[in-house]
Amino acid sequence: MEQNQLKDRGTSVFWPIKNKSRRVMHRGRAGIILENTKYIIETKNLVKVFGKIKAVDDISFEIARGEIFALLGPNGAGKTTTIRMLITLSRPTSGTALINGYDVVRQPFEVKKQIGVVPQQSNLERELTAWENMELTGMLYGMKKEDRRKRIQELLEYVGLLDRAHSNVEEYSGGMKRRLMIARALMHRPRILFLDEPTVGLDPQTRRKIWDLIKSMNRSGMTVMFTTHYMEEAENLCNRVAIMNRGKLIAVGTPHELKQNIGRIVLEHLEGDVTTRRFFQSRMEALKYAGSLKDNTNINIRPANLEDVFVMLTGDDLSDLG
Amino acid sequence: MNDFLKFYPIFWREMVYRKKRLGKILIGSVINPILFLTTFGLGLGKRISVGGENYLDFVLPGIIALSSLNNSYNSIGADLNIRRTIYKAFDQYVVAPIKPSSIVLGEVLAGALHGFVSCFILLGLGFLFGAHVRLTLMFFIVLFTSCIIFASLGVVAAMVADSHADMASFGTFVLLPMTFLGGTFFPVDSMPIIVKALVWMMPLTPVSFSLRSIVLGKGVPVYSIIGVFAWAVIMYVLAVVMVSRKSAN
Numbered sequence: 357m358e359q360n361q362l363k364d365r366g367t368s369v370f371w372p373i374k375n376k377s378r379r380v381m382h383r384g385r386a387g388i389i390l391e392n393t394k395y396i397i398e399t400k401n402l403v404k405v406f407g408k409i410k411a412v413d414d415i416s417f418e419i420a421r422g423e424i425f426a427l428l429g430p431n432g433a434g435k436t437t438t439i440r441m442l443i444t445l446s447r448p449t450s451g452t453a454l455i456n457g458y459d460v461v462r463q464p465f466e467v468k469k470q471i472g473v474v475p476q477q478s479n480l481e482r483e484l485t486a487w488e489n490m491e492l493t494g495m496l497y498g499m500k501k502e503d504r505r506k507r508i509q510e511l512l513e514y515v516g517l518l519d520r521a522h523s524n525v526e527e528y529s530g531g532m533k534r535r536l537m538i539a540r541a542l543m544h545r546p547r548i549l550f551l552d553e554p555t556v557g558l559d560p561q562t563r564r565k566i567w568d569l570i571k572s573m574n575r576s577g578m579t580v581m582f583t584t585h586y587m588e589e590a591e592n593l594c595n596r597v598a599i600m601n602r603g604k605l606i607a608v609g610t611p612h613e614l615k616q617n618i619g620r621i622v623l624e625h626l627e628g629d630v631t632t633r634r635f636f637q638s639r640m641e642a643l644k645y646a647g648s649l650k651d652n653t654n655i656n657i658r659p660a661n662l663e664d665v666f667v668m669l670t671g672d673d674l675s676d677l678g
Numbered sequence: 679m680n681d682f683l684k685f686y687p688i689f690w691r692e693m694v695y696r697k698k699r700l701g702k703i704l705i706g707s708v709i710n711p712i713l714f715l716t717t718f719g720l721g722l723g724k725r726i727s728v729g730g731e732n733y734l735d736f737v738l739p740g741i742i743a744l745s746s747l748n749n750s751y752n753s754i755g756a757d758l759n760i761r762r763t764i765y766k767a768f769d770q771y772v773v774a775p776i777k778p779s780s781i782v783l784g785e786v787l788a789g790a791l792h793g794f795v796s797c798f799i800l801l802g803l804g805f806l807f808g809a810h811v812r813l814t815l816m817f818f819i820v821l822f823t824s825c826i827i828f829a830s831l832g833v834v835a836a837m838v839a840d841s842h843a844d845m846a847s848f849g850t851f852v853l854l855p856m857t858f859l860g861g862t863f864f865p866v867d868s869m870p871i872i873v874k875a876l877v878w879m880m881p882l883t884p885v886s887f888s889l890r891s892i893v894l895g896k897g898v899p900v901y902s903i904i905g906v907f908a909w910a911v912i913m914y915v916l917a918v919v920m921v922s923r924k925s926a927n
Contacts, residue, residue: 443773444773445769445772445773445925465775468773468774468775475766478765478766479765479766479768479769479770480765481695481761481765482765483695483698484691484694484695488691492687492690492691492770493770493774495686495687495690496687496770496771496774496775496776497774498684498775540770
């Protein structure tokens with residue numbers, strides 16, 4: 357693992373720590389990253405029950421360092437609840453979750469220091485300026501004054517808000533707020549960034565800007581985990597995706613692997629009001645099948661996408677649920 | 679950083695916020711007491727006396743106690759409730775490595791300071807209206823402790839109420855009875871024993887009793903003052919419990 361890390365990022369240095377476990381440090385835009393376990397996020401049989409409803413039903417997965425990992429699923433699938441457990445805002449009913457080796461239930465303070473969080477809804481201080489918002493966060497994480505000043509300057513520049521640093525946040529547009537929330541989440545140099553539906557409600561240009569930001573943070577060594585119900589967001593951004601439905605994890609893998617498993621080519625056949633989908637490994641096979649149909653007027657052959665994977669695995673249409 | 683000092687960012691945020699609204703806050707904290715002083719001092723007060731005292735002198739410490747309640751409670755309660763339920767800004771305290779006890783300390787100190795300053799303004803106005811009061815160190819200690827009680831109550835309300843409407847009901851059920859019965863406008867001794875017992879269970883009663891006794895030069899009422907300190911501890915602990923409960927569910 358350490359070998360991979362070195363190969364990937366070139367500039368790493370070994371950093372002997374007093375407790376004798378060897379750790380790797382990286383320096384990047386996102387700051388210094390300390391590593392002490394193979395997986396940066398590990399969950400095992402995680403369950404969350406609200407009353408009689410199992411919001412998260414026995415899920416286990418691992419996320420490696422430096423990955424961009426997407427949790428994909430319709431609204432109400434349990435994505436946000438899963439993230440809330442990982443960021444210590446919600447206590448698991450049973451099961452365990454480790455963040456950089458720290459247990460979310462037993463070592464919440466250690467976990468909090470490892471993570472940056474960008475929630476779905478703006479949770480900025482509206483009556484404070486961008487600078488004051490960042491300052492507050494820096495203080496909450498116990499950063500020194502001079503360090504705070506430098507870091508705020510650097511991050512506001514990074515997200516393109518330096519010229520509006522001293523405007524009150526209530527005057528900001530939705531996209532600016534989202535960028536500020538990302539900058540704020542990076543303030544204390546976390547190892548992992550959690551984003552809950554990072555581009556929901558944003559226009560296409562702003563969306564792309566947020567995607568670029570996430571990619572650039574990841575290039576500097578940050579592990580990113582985000583939830584989304586947009587297929588193209590997951591396809592565009594992540595290395596691996598976990599598909600969730602009704603509290604259960606139904607598939608984990610790279611988008612490519614998942615598509616490969618169901619068949620890379622989809623044939624959609626419209627008969628009356630009903631569309632049936634069939635999956636094939638190649639276009640040739642799909643065409644052959646089309647030729648064998650009696651009525652082959654309403655046929656569409658195209659590459660499979662994650663939505664097909666979802667429909668195939670659940671029998672539900674994502675857009676109906678979402 | 680020292681664990682104890684971790685309340686400072688929360689306190690700092692409250693001060694930045696108040697600095698921006700200073701004008702509104704000052705006007706707000708003057709209007710209420712002027713109305714009270716006019717009604718009871720100039721209007722009603724000229725015609726009645728209580729236990730041989732001029733009514734304005736009698737009622738002023740009560741109004742100061744009430745003002746410590748109103749200003750401390752309101753300066754924290756409504757804003758914190760909105761930040762928790764609507765703007766979600768409270769979540770960032772919960773995500774940060776900081777203990778509920780520090781969060782409460784920061785909020786309560788800010789609210790108490792706000793209430794304390796408002797009481798000073800009221801006191802100044804009281805002098806202008808011609809009240810005769812003796813101010814001692816004990817007076818200010820009791821007054822500040824009272825501000826801590828009601829700022830903590832503001833935190834409790836902000837945590838308990840899950841909507842704006844809940845917040846309003848909390849005011850009606852908890853604050854309003856105290857406003858009228860907590861020894862603010864008339865002496866508690868004259869009431870039937872059951873009512874008296876109920877009234878003495880309210881945190882405002884020992885505050886107005888202690889303040890009045892000090893101001894009118896009737897000595898320092900030890901039991902009352904112990905009551906005031908006890909309420910401060912109870913409310914603070916209750917606020918910490920409520921914040922912990924809302925921090926992880």
